[in-house]
Amino acid sequence: MLFCVISYMKIARTIFVCSFLGTASLHTREQAQRLIQETEIAMLHHQPVWLDFTGIDFMSRSFADEFLKLAALWKRDHQFDWLGFSPTLAKMLDMVAKSRSKQSNSSKEIPFVTVTDESVLYRFFEAV
Amino acid sequence: MQHIAIPQDQGFSFGHSINDLFRLMMDLERQPEGAVTLDFSQCRFLNPIFLLGARLIAQHYQRLGRPIILNTQCHNRFFHEYLQLTHFTEGFQPATLSAEACNEVLQGYYPKTYLPLTVFPLGLSDEATSIRENLQAAIASHIKTRLSLSGQVYESVSYLITEMVNNINDHSRQQHGYLFTQFYSSKGYIDIGFADIGIGFLGSYQLTGHSTISTHEAAIRAGRLGQSTKDDPQRGFGFRTSRSLLVDGLGGKYFLFSGDAFLYNDKETPETIRTLKINPLIAWPGALVAMRIPMIASQDFNIYTYLE
Numbered sequence: 001m002l003f004c005v006i007s008y009m010k011i012a013r014t015i016f017v018c019s020f021l022g023t024a025s026l027h028t029r030e031q032a033q034r035l036i037q038e039t040e041i042a043m044l045h046h047q048p049v050w051l052d053f054t055g056i057d058f059m060s061r062s063f064a065d066e067f068l069k070l071a072a073l074w075k076r077d078h079q080f081d082w083l084g085f086s087p088t089l090a091k092m093l094d095m096v097a098k099s100r101s102k103q104s105n106s107s108k109e110i111p112f113v114t115v116t117d118e119s120v121l122y123r124f125f126e127a128v
Numbered sequence: 129m130q131h132i133a134i135p136q137d138q139g140f141s142f143g144h145s146i147n148d149l150f151r152l153m154m155d156l157e158r159q160p161e162g163a164v165t166l167d168f169s170q171c172r173f174l175n176p177i178f179l180l181g182a183r184l185i186a187q188h189y190q191r192l193g194r195p196i197i198l199n200t201q202c203h204n205r206f207f208h209e210y211l212q213l214t215h216f217t218e219g220f221q222p223a224t225l226s227a228e229a230c231n232e233v234l235q236g237y238y239p240k241t242y243l244p245l246t247v248f249p250l251g252l253s254d255e256a257t258s259i260r261e262n263l264q265a266a267i268a269s270h271i272k273t274r275l276s277l278s279g280q281v282y283e284s285v286s287y288l289i290t291e292m293v294n295n296i297n298d299h300s301r302q303q304h305g306y307l308f309t310q311f312y313s314s315k316g317y318i319d320i321g322f323a324d325i326g327i328g329f330l331g332s333y334q335l336t337g338h339s340t341i342s343t344h345e346a347a348i349r350a351g352r353l354g355q356s357t358k359d360d361p362q363r364g365f366g367f368r369t370s371r372s373l374l375v376d377g378l379g380g381k382y383f384l385f386s387g388d389a390f391l392y393n394d395k396e397t398p399e400t401i402r403t404l405k406i407n408p409l410i411a412w413p414g415a416l417v418a419m420r421i422p423m424i425a426s427q428d429f430n431i432y433t434y435l436e
Contacts, residue, residue, distance in 0.1 A: 023261065023262070023265040024265070024269070025264070025265045025268050025269070025286060027260075027261055027264040027265065027286075027290045027293075027294070028257060028260065028261055028264075028290075028294065030252075030254075030257045030261070031261060057272075057282075058268060058282070058283060058286045058287075060286070060287065060290040060291070060294070061287070061290075061291070061365060061366070061369070061435060062290070062291075062294055062366075065362055065363075069362070088279075088280075088283060091432050092432075092435075095432050095435055095436070099362075099365070099436050100362055108353065110349055110352060110353075110391075110399055110400065110401055111398065111399075111400045111401070112345060112349075112400070112401050112402075112403070113400055113401070113402045113403075114402070114403050114405050115402050115403065115404050115405065115406060116405050116406060117406065118154070118406045118407075121147075121150060121404070121406065122147050122150070122151075124143075124392075125143035125144070125146045125147040125150075125392075126141075126143055126144070126147065127143065127397075128141075128142060128143035128381065128392065128394060128396075128397055
């Protein structure tokens, strides 16, 4: 009985994002996908799995959006979490999480002009 | 053979470099058929946004079967050396190097005030993705250390670079995207241009079934308002937030040119989309984005105000 319990217990594992992805800055959705895939594999043998973001100094909106989307699917059934966020990374993730609940479309009116005279075009850019 | 003399010096005006690009495009349209030489021999100083545009418009014409020769044998030896070091015209191609070798090349630019005209691979393959990721990280790191950027300005510059590179990758349907940058430390800004000669905003919407978007102006408007080509409400933030961060947040200048329409915006110039109906007609084949990014932000600047 004791043997069964021990063999079922999984030990924790920490994935260091900086060394796993080999970079201090996170730019693409594909990086988020690779990280989640690694987490998925790790969870077969380890629980909980921690993602440690220590040393990451930039996270793009695309990475954050993809990471949250995939993480939401996994967190329902599995034990994993993340740590080591700098305040700026935490803000990016928080902001993207909030924006996921609203539409991206804006309804601002943007003026439209037709330029028919070459000299008007040049005068415009000489002034900027 | 026809001959077009490239301007000698554009000074530091953002608008002059754009005007010179428009002039070059119109000059090319006005030339009779046959080969054309773009003559850089008298040049002393040119803005990277103009150089990027000239390089790509020449490539576009070559694709259409019109020979364009770029004479980069400059009399001014400093500018000649600059063109060589920036890999103008062929471009620096990280895809031909390992990640380590690419980083080493970029590290060689540490004392310089510019990075090479860079040709980055597009597509969803692991290899192309990995090269782009490494390149974006290397450029962000280079800019951070070279210009001593930190905090929110560093985050902003990284954000803008990432969004532009990702947008080109997501929408151009080409094999390569291009970027070119110059740092003006004493003046406190960075000029950076991103471009492709792909399908443009209009092509991107039309190829994804958005048939009601039928003009370049309408396509730029849709992109600006956040209408995702994938109809995913969680996508389509990049264009809008980048413009807002750059202009409203940092006080920079933003220029987007796609097809016969362009959008220009800075602190003093309200955001407006303009369509060119001039003679001869000119249009950018794909998308060109030029930015002047201030390196210093106001004390109350908060990047997250602009990212929504």
